[in-house]
Amino acid sequence: MTKKPDLLPGTLDMLILKTLARAPMxxxxxxxxxxxxxxxxxxxxxxxxxxxxxxxxLQGWVKAEWKKTETNRRARYYTxxxxxxxxxxxxxxxxxxxxxxxxxxxQDA
Amino acid sequence: MTKKPDLLPGTLDMLILKTLARAPMxxxxxxxxxxxxxxxxxxxxxxxxxxxxxxxxLQGWVKAEWKKTETNRRARYYTxxxxxxxxxxxxxxxxxxxxxxxxxxxQDA
DNA sequence: ATTCTATCCATAGATAATCTATATATAGAC
DNA sequence: GTCTATATATAGATTATCTATGGATAGAAT
Numbered sequence: 001m002t003k004k005p006d007l008l009p010g011t012l013d014m015l016i017l018k019t020l021a022r023a024p025m026x027x028x029x030x031x032x033x034x035x036x037x038x039x040x041x042x043x044x045x046x047x048x049x050x051x052x053x054x055x056x057x058l059q060g061w062v063k064a065e066w067k068k069t070e071t072n073r074r075a076r077y078y079t080x081x082x083x084x085x086x087x088x089x090x091x092x093x094x095x096x097x098x099x100x101x102x103x104x105x106x107q108d109a
Numbered sequence: 110m111t112k113k114p115d116l117l118p119g120t121l122d123m124l125i126l127k128t129l130a131r132a133p134m135x136x137x138x139x140x141x142x143x144x145x146x147x148x149x150x151x152x153x154x155x156x157x158x159x160x161x162x163x164x165x166x167l168q169g170w171v172k173a174e175w176k177k178t179e180t181n182r183r184a185r186y187y188t189x190x191x192x193x194x195x196x197x198x199x200x201x202x203x204x205x206x207x208x209x210x211x212x213x214x215x216q217d218a
Numbered sequence: 219a220t221t222c223t224a225t226c227c228a229t230a231g232a233t234a235a236t237c238t239a240t241a242t243a244t245a246g247a248c
Numbered sequence: 249g250t251c252t253a254t255a256t257a258t259a260g261a262t263t264a265t266c267t268a269t270g271g272a273t274a275g276a277a278t
Contacts, residue, residue, distance in 0.1 A: 008207045009118035009235060009264075015214055028255050034214055041210035048236050050257055055235095073245065075255060092215070098117045099208060101150035105124055105143055106201070118235075118264060137226050157265050159228055164264095182274065184226060 006043040012052050013061075014095060015042070017080060017088040020062060026075035027053055053078060061087050115152040121161050122170075123204060124151070126189060126197040129171060135184035136162055162187060170196050 007015070019030050030053075031044040056062045061084030069075050080088070116124070128139050139162075140153040165171045170193030178184050189197070 004203060005119060005207070006237080008120075008211065010114065011117075011211060012235080015211070018215055026255075027257095028253095032254095037214050038210035039213065041206055042214065045237055046255095046257080047238065047259095051235085054257095069254085071245070071254080073254065074243090094113060095211075097150055098114075101147035102117065102120060102124070102204075104148065105146050105151065106127055115266080121264080135226075136228095141225095154266060155226095155228080156230095156267065156269095160264085163228095178225085180225080180274070182226065183272090 006045060006048075011095065012044065012048060013056060014088065014091040015044075016049075016052060016056065017061060017084055017091065020078055020080040021085065021088055024077050024079040026067075026069070026077050028075065030078070056084070059087070060084070115154060115157075120204065121153065121157060122165060123197065123200040124153075125158075125161060125165065126170060126193055126200065129187055129189040130194065130197055133186050133188040135176075135178070135186050137184065139187070165193070168196070169193070 015034050016030055019025065019033050025033065027049055031046070031049050034042050034044050053062070053064075056078075057064060060081060062078045063081055064076050064078050066074060067077050124143055125139055128134065128142050134142065136158055140155070140158050143151050143153050162171070162173075165187075166173060169190060171187045172190055173185050173187050175183060176186050
């Protein structure tokens with residue numbers, strides 16, 4: 001029984017960056033946003049999400065600050081940096097290239 | 110410097126199965142075929158290829174037999190089994206679903 | 219003859235991404 | 249006062265892929 005994957009490996013950073021490109025957001029919100037906008041197909045597990053955010057911080061692609069949510073809870077808000085925006089562009093174009101290439105392999109007679 | 114990946118993780122089995130769905134082939138031939146039909150975008154390294162083929166054998170998705178190539182060299186030819194054909198269908202539909210979902214996340218205003 | 223290139227297989231070990239499981243904490247609803 | 253959803257985080261396991269080897273041989277080129 002091949003288990004259905006939660007997401008395509010290698011695409012998480014891109015999805016997070018893209019989500020933050022729309023608006024700064026806290027981790028939990030990012031996960032919810034991706035889940036909802038993908039119609040529940042993509043699920044970002046906590047054990048994937050937070051390490052990924054640490055990676056992005058380390059790379060300088062996002063910055064973080066603690067704030068209160070609208071509902072008065074403490075949360076860490078992430079914002080895309082200029083470098084992160086650039087990186088998003090790179091990842092988007094690489095992804096598109098990959099998908100196109102895979103498409104060619106799959107359709108090929 | 111983010112290194113350009115050779116392929117999208119999680120898609121190799123699908124690519125191999127699809128390649129074998131067209132014709133039985135030996136490992137080296139599979140790698141060449143994927144590389145060529147993807148216009149050199151996808152490269153299957155030997156260290157990924159042969160372990161992958163072992164996995165597929167173990168799952169019963171392919172079977173193997175030693176033969177001579179047209180150029181008189183010994184090679185191990187892989188053939189898709191009925192189970193492998195079924196698996197290919199599963200992976201294709203999951204992949205398509207994933208790509209669609211990612212597309213929604215990426216285009217979303 | 220011999221050296222080079224392409225063909226062919228395979229494994230060991232490193233690296234990296236993701237998942238499972240767990241821990242902690244609190245706001246607000248019931 | 250208990251439950252649910254919100255919120256962050258890490259440890260450890262699992263798995264996929266890559267890098268780096270090692271071996272073997274056919275046929276072409278020198």
